[in-house]
């Protein structure tokens with residue numbers, strides 16, 4: 631459903647990514663692993679055109695259900711609703727829990743009060759946060775714990791009804807209990823969504839990902855050096871860059 635074709639990214643004269651190709655299948659968890667600075671976040675950001683906002687030049691293509699996301703006339707807000715993103719650090723706006731959930735959804739469509747109520751409850755339930763916050767939806771979101779804030783960000787992403795969720799090291803800022811909560815959600819959301827998960831946590835990649843791609847640096851440029859099932863990549867691929875990465879984890 632999501633086809634990355636010969637993707638390259640440049641920042642001015644500097645080449646960050648070269649010739650990255652892979653296909654993400656509907657309702658799989660596709661893991662991306664690799665060393666720091668290899669270009670994993672940049673790759674993820676190209677997949678919903680967040681790279682537009684940082685002046686990076688993208689070549690190649692990302693095709694969603696047969697259409698290029700870079701085609702002229704693409705509604706970028708609608709694209710980012712279909713291909714949502716969860717970041718490493720929760721991005722919380724200084725408003726209420728309720729308004730944080732509705733932030734993206736209200737930009738996309740006109741919503742009645744009843745639509746808003748339904749959307750807030752559905753999204754918070756899907757993100758396993760409803761029971762903890764249902765009595766204080768108007769309270770400041772900043773007062774939630776970091777783990778709750780990350781689930782609130784997931785609720786905000788789910789509120790726009792995405793098909794694909796891009797997750798950029800979504801548990802690296804969390805304690806073990808909150809990490810477990812997000813991992814449980816990934817397991818549940820794969821039934822209904824397609825997930826691309828960047829992680830440095832190889833246990834997490836083994837437990838959650840159906841397939842993984844290893845993005846490493848070769849000739850000074852980030853490239854997809856190997857891919858396959860977790861076991862094919864982590865247990866059966868002999869590659870200097872991969873061995874060095876796995877050793878350091």
Ligand SMILES: Nc1ncnc2c1ncn2[C@@H]1O[C@H](COP(=O)(O)OP(=O)(O)OP(=O)(O)O)[C@@H](O)[C@H]1O
Nearest residue numbers: 641646664665666667668669670671672673684686
């Ligand atoms: N907007 C930008 N302008 C210039 N260079 C950038 C930009 N964004 C990223 N880079 C550079 O691209 C390289 C890849 O960065 P990126 O964050 O994608 O790596 P990563 O694999 O996600 O790293 P980490 O695992 O540490 O998060 C880095 O050297 C970074 O400095």
